[in-house]
Amino acid sequence: MRRSQATKVAGIKAILRRVGRLLFNLPHVAVYLPGGAPIVKRPLARPTWLVCLALVAATVSGCFGRSEERAFLNNVLPPQGPPDTTVVQRPFEPAPLTMRVLLSWQYRNAVRDLLGAAPAALVTPPPDTTVNGLDAIGAAQLALSQTAITLYEQSALRAARAAMTDAATRSQLVGCAPQSTADQACLSQFVGRFGRLAWRRALADDERAAYVALGVQAATAYNDFYQGAAFAAAGLLQSPNFIYQVEIGRPDPDEASRFKLTGYEIGTRLAFFLTGTTPKDDLLAAAEAGELDTAEGVRARAAAMANDSGAQETTSRFFDEMLQLRDLSQMAKDPATYPMYSAALAAAMREETQRLLQNVIWDQDGDFRQVLDADYTFVNADLASLYGLSDPPPSGFARAPLPSDGRRGGILGQAAFLSLMAHPNSSSPTFRGKFVREKLLCQTIPAPPPDVDTNLPNTTGMTTREKLLAHRQNPSCAGCHALMDDIGLGLENFDGLGRYRTTESGQPIDASASLDSLGNFAGARELGGLLRRDERVTQCFARNLFRAATGHVDTEGESTPIDKIHAGFAGSGYRVKQLLVEIAASDAFRYAAKGVTP
């Protein structure tokens, strides 16, 4: 008895030491140059402190059991249910702006709209880097490497040359007939028009002159006007004014404490967020006319653009990121355990999930929450076979009802999620539960304690549930694993490839589980039903889409506009098209923290 107490005291002391180190080390963030000299020490904002303290407390409480963990979570995370309107809402503090690299597919779409489909097919922009779950956040923080700059240069030269050697399209692209090899007037007209579209703003006179000079130099060197136009275009496409969404803002005339994005910047945000490509001429004109300076003007534009086919591409790509569907093409599955697995099956899994989303969001323009527990899905022959459905489609994909008494339903019952959140040769309740917590509920699972020891008794012949129960007998693991495993165990009827099963290792599967205080469930459809009633899910979805739109993790200071966005989403019956508009029209989309005053 005494020894375990002494151990516990030593443990507490160790934790307090760690907490002390954590608190001591966190107050600033330092950026170092080679050589060790720090150049920036940014104090972390108060909300970040709160989260760090929350993490620490979660780690600490994780060592002592589940109940403290739950109590802590209920206190720190947003309450369920509609916001309490009697509470004074937190004043809006807009987030700072940073340059945002165009995502690779946005870059390609922009080149397509500027130069044509054939030139766009030749570009090889650098791959995107995910930070905090989204490419847009990585694009707003990370610097471009030399590899990236080289890829941009090659892409720009190839695309521009292809466009300017195509006799059928180049004269329309240039917009004037050259009167001489180095016709300066025509080059100037081209650079002005093309440059405005490429840089998403009008060029200054000296900028225009500089690129005209490049065009003249190249045209003269090759004795060919269109080579001149090609090099001028290639230069414009390599400029940071094309490669980055430059967001600087200007002082807000109505509110001295903050900045407002310019009309051009709003137009650019709308174009990339809602249509995944560069703003067209009419949108730039609207910006120039001041239409995008008011919330009403932005809302009207956004509503129209949400009907653009580009909006379907951007939301589809957003779900590819958020649901990790891109990982399907690299997913490792053990051929001995899953001999029917193939690259084609993985591709079909992605298609199935995307088709359900497409059906709910665009075909129906309906309640988004249907994707959580829909009693139908879209399968091809391979997937129908995987799911044991009768009447597989003879070719391609078809809508298929799911058994009404079955456990499959919604995206959590689809093979994509079930296979991705699994091991190469088995299911993983922990991965599946972690996904629900982090991606659907926006909850952070604390770090495993340092020096975690996963030494376990022998688990051969056990079911997954039994193996994981052995995990949770270790108090330093139990707190966090309960958060994840409690959910994932309810999906154990689905193996590591998403096939339905009732036994494992010769024993019947017990898939009874619970989701916090929301209730018990067994299987994907019931889990989806519980999540459907939980406002945290739609709030988390709105927050994630907001992050993709603005390139940063939403801050505490933005909680009021985000609540308003969610209220608009909910009020519309959870239509995603409306959510897109709510985000675009939000103060948090149009205003920013004070930056460098020009």
Place this chain on the structure above:
Amino acid sequence: MRPFRLSRRTLLKGAGAAIALPTLEAMLNSSGTAFAQGAPIPKRFATFFFGNGVILNRWKPTATGPGWQLTEELAPLSNVKSYVNVVSGYKIKIPNLRGHHCGAAGILSGYPFIALPPGGAPYNSKFGGPSVDQVAADAIGTSTTFPSLQIAVSKRLTRGEGPTLQFLSHRGPDSPLPQEFNPAALFNRLFATFSPPDPTDPRDRLRLSVLDQVRADARRLQAKLGTADRARLDAHLTSISELRTQIMALPPVITSACVPPGAVTETNVDIGGIEQLESVSEAMSELLVLAWACDLTRVASYQFSGSVGGTVYSAVGQTTGEHTLTHDAQMQGQVHDAVVFVHARFAYLLEKLMASPEGTGNLLDNSCVLLCSDVCEGLVHSITDYPILVAGRAGGYLKYPGVHHRSTSADNTSDVLLTCLRAVGANVSSVGAEGGLSSNPCTGIMA
């Protein structure tokens, strides 16, 4: 008859640009140990990284000093044993806020990593300062066509927890350097784009003019931005300068050591869902040796497998991802097999370096290659008694034959990083910061 001596200045007189040339035999002094003008043969540096640690009691030799014996996990190094220094007993001293992140950032940079506050988003972290290969590149990589290379083999990386786990080379917190996974593409980058400059083709001249204007645009933009964005554009500007250097570079000169292959066909495409780790790593190792022999670069990072990597070691009969295996106490035998496999691939690189003649010796005589991982042992995320190998002689700076050097007082792993940097000619006063700061070299492996 007096031997013919070529001076580098003679060669460059026509070109009118300051670019690096490979080590022509005619430019060496008569003993082949230095350039005729007295400048030493350049040193090379690489980090060689694999994820998820080792099985310490099967990796660490018992005896210390020159008489150390190969253990099961070090056995693949038998042909290069004299070139290998084993370091044990050292500890990662940056704050241990998160397993794997701490090891990776600690062993590759010595800077505390920066946790990106999740606020309901997935946990991520970035490096807090430059990785050691980039510190080396800034010191010894400025005169070669490529300041450094980033090579990777296994594609099963963990990309969801931020740059710390995904990338090996970092110029700073916001500047991770992407890796090349495709040997054929790396070959193209290094060799196939080189063509003797054609004075009648204006293309390269025009490319440079365009880049000049792009630089002007970037500088103009910088004036309007805050500190963080200005730093990002500084990186952009540096990258443009490096691209300009490559456009202007002469092709490498063919020597007995610098003989590029006709074509490289390995593209790192999986067969039946299985990564071709041996074939890819061999191709990459050969390309690295060639890049060093041709003096196209002097610095590299080589990511055999990633931090928290899900690499499946099919070649030794495995079907589960490695990170998962390390956290299963019943599977440590398989973890061991994977570690042996990785060390065999490391041995391949060292053997190729040893077989590449340079001066009176070979490339490995003039190199320092640091093998490390993101934890000591994956099962427990340990960061004490860290497994490190320092291979190569670094021109005589490192002990030869190599020793097993053990710290009995949990010294700072950054001491080893400092020694590696100085071994290749980066005369820095310290490495890392805060807990990971070291200005104290690891004398136990210095000659």
